[in-house]
Amino acid sequence: MTRSDPNAGTLAIRLLTLAGLLALWEALGQTGLVFGEALPPMSAVAAAAFNEFFGVAFYRHLAVTLGEVAGGFVFGVLPGVAVGLVFGARRVLGTAADPYIAALATTPKIVFLPVVMLAVGIGPGSKVALGAISAFFPVVIATVAGMRAIPAVFVRVGRAFNLDAWQMMRMVYLPALAVPLVTGLRLGLGVCIIGVLLGEIKLAKAGLGFLANDYYAQYNFAELYAIVAIIFALAALANAAMSRLVRRAEAHR
Amino acid sequence: MPRRLAPALWGLAALLVLSAALEALVRSEALPKLVVAAPSDTVVAIWHLVAEEGLLGALGATLLTALGAVAAAIVAGLPAGYWLYKHPRFGRAYRNWLGALFAAPLVLVYPVVLVLFGRTYVSTGFMGFIVGVIAVVLYTREGLAAVPLTLVRVGRAFNLTPEQEFWKILLPAGAPMIFTGIRLGTIYALVNIIGVEFLINFGGLGFVVSEAYDKFDIPGMYGAIVFVILVSGGMLWLLKRLQLWLRPA
Numbered sequence: 001m002t003r004s005d006p007n008a009g010t011l012a013i014r015l016l017t018l019a020g021l022l023a024l025w026e027a028l029g030q031t032g033l034v035f036g037e038a039l040p041p042m043s044a045v046a047a048a049a050f051n052e053f054f055g056v057a058f059y060r061h062l063a064v065t066l067g068e069v070a071g072g073f074v075f076g077v078l079p080g081v082a083v084g085l086v087f088g089a090r091r092v093l094g095t096a097a098d099p100y101i102a103a104l105a106t107t108p109k110i111v112f113l114p115v116v117m118l119a120v121g122i123g124p125g126s127k128v129a130l131g132a133i134s135a136f137f138p139v140v141i142a143t144v145a146g147m148r149a150i151p152a153v154f155v156r157v158g159r160a161f162n163l164d165a166w167q168m169m170r171m172v173y174l175p176a177l178a179v180p181l182v183t184g185l186r187l188g189l190g191v192c193i194i195g196v197l198l199g200e201i202k203l204a205k206a207g208l209g210f211l212a213n214d215y216y217a218q219y220n221f222a223e224l225y226a227i228v229a230i231i232f233a234l235a236a237l238a239n240a241a242m243s244r245l246v247r248r249a250e251a252h253r
Numbered sequence: 254m255p256r257r258l259a260p261a262l263w264g265l266a267a268l269l270v271l272s273a274a275l276e277a278l279v280r281s282e283a284l285p286k287l288v289v290a291a292p293s294d295t296v297v298a299i300w301h302l303v304a305e306e307g308l309l310g311a312l313g314a315t316l317l318t319a320l321g322a323v324a325a326a327i328v329a330g331l332p333a334g335y336w337l338y339k340h341p342r343f344g345r346a347y348r349n350w351l352g353a354l355f356a357a358p359l360v361l362v363y364p365v366v367l368v369l370f371g372r373t374y375v376s377t378g379f380m381g382f383i384v385g386v387i388a389v390v391l392y393t394r395e396g397l398a399a400v401p402l403t404l405v406r407v408g409r410a411f412n413l414t415p416e417q418e419f420w421k422i423l424l425p426a427g428a429p430m431i432f433t434g435i436r437l438g439t440i441y442a443l444v445n446i447i448g449v450e451f452l453i454n455f456g457g458l459g460f461v462v463s464e465a466y467d468k469f470d471i472p473g474m475y476g477a478i479v480f481v482i483l484v485s486g487g488m489l490w491l492l493k494r495l496q497l498w499l500r501p502a
Contacts, residue, residue: 013346038368096264103486106440108448111459111481114466114474118288194358201364202452216364228365235358 040222048226057211064206068124068196072131073189080139080188081181085173087140088147101144105137109191110198117203127199127207134195135188142184146177182249186242193235290475298476306473308461308480315446315457315484318374322381322442327435330386334393334431335419344394351391359384360445363452372455380449381442388441392434396427429500436492443488447481458484 022042028034029041040048052058087094087101109130116129150173158172200209208231215224272292278284279291290298302308337344363380370376400423408422424431450459454467458481465474 009342010346013343014350017346035369092260092263095260096267098264099261099486099490100264100268102489103482106444106485106489107482108444108451108459108485110448111451111462111478113451114462115288115478117466118471190356190358194360197358197361198448198452212364216368221368224364224368228362231361232357235361236353239353239356 038221040225044222045225045229048222049230052223052226052230061206061208061211064124065196065200065208068127068200068207069131069189069193071124071128072192072196073135074132075128076132076135076192077139077185077188080136080184081143083136084140084143084184085147085169088144089173094144094148101137101140105141109134109195110202113199113202116199122203124204124206127196127204130199131192131196135192138187138191139181139184142180142187143177146180146184147173149180150176178249178252179246182242182246186239186246189238189242190235193238197231287471290472294472295475295479298470298472299480302461302473302476302480306461308458308477311457311461312480312484313457314374315443315450315459318378318446318456319381319439319443322378322446323385323435323439325378325382326385326389326438326442330389330434330438331393331431333386334390334434335397335423337390337394338397338423344398348391348394351387351394355384355387355391359387360448363449367453372453374456376453377446377449377456381446384441384445385438388434388438389431390434392437393427393431396430396434397423399430400426429496432496432499436496439492440485440489443485 025039025042029039029044032039087097112133113126113130116126116133120126120129154172154176155168158168163171196207197209200207201213204210204213208227212224212227212231215221215227275284275289276291276293279286279289299308337347360380362383363376366376366379370379404422404426405418408418413421447457447459450456451463452459454460454463458477462474462477462481465477
């Protein structure tokens, strides 16, 4: 037990684990021992991912997905913040709405897809809407929680200085809200990505979700695994970027 | 008591007013009937779904799948969390990975799961299991690591075997946090299961929503969605109650 460098041990464990898992995957895939054709070897999946990166089609689908995620995020976050501010500022209103917000937030958003498709059609608009519905709830909940956590003293000082509603928002509420708000945005972006991609998988003509479903339907399993892996990498990247933003907001406080 | 009840009554009143407004908008055809179902039709549709389309059976299928997934998550996750607690080097090495997985959009692996297990309850259950087990492992490790050292030392002073230490000291002291993991895991599992049922037209509640849409039964579709919301809210409430009961304030 070397106590001098615990991080070295951590790194070694991680590398060994990773290598072991990849080797196991490769072995299972090559031999077809457990899942047969359904589990392509890791090397085949890596090759498929490599091919995607050098094809044009991939980038077309990526652009569609990114556009839908961006749209969904904006249309979910803006009303989410607005509703959160109102519910957070008016306690009775917020308490009355709490159980409904909580129940809706827990509901799998994908079941709203039929409603959304009836309302705006089966095109990219439905994915944007599903992403927006998904992003809305974590943002509302984080904003309300942030508003409630603002010390009453801050608000009283603001009132004592006779600040108007806009000044209160800009000088009292928003600075105190930065951390919960950015945290809400991080969660919101995560579920927005899920909403958009699930919508694409269910019914779409373009996007990474569509691409994954297309490969599935054609039994191109290596390509399917590659797309899913790429989707995960992109989602992890987005999450890491948002986490950085959260840490910056925390450092700023 | 009335003070606590007042917001709930306001909420209910607002819900009724909004429903009445929606009813009026649909009846007056300001909102197209092919897009929005009137609330009254939705309520009737829920009854119809219960009486003729086996909605309660679908609820049972979803809940049983979730129960199986969560049970498997506990059976696998509790020992794994304990192991990570007992081997802090591995705990440190895997903690961030587990956190990242917990935040990852795991539901998106469902096409892969479908390839492996087909359109079966194993697939929907597995989709619930993977989110549930991560929550249980993560919170078990954290709960055990947060057990006050004094308690552990008292156990050592009494010469407890590792088994006794786990059952008499670690588990009771870590229980609140561990249950938080089980609670989150259950909710995530339920969300994933219903979502995947909808996506693959198979199983319980998610399948009912999907089928109503395919049949273009608009009130039925709204009814099924409202029912899913009620089930989600009910489950949330039940689990919170259970947690309060486990740890009275």
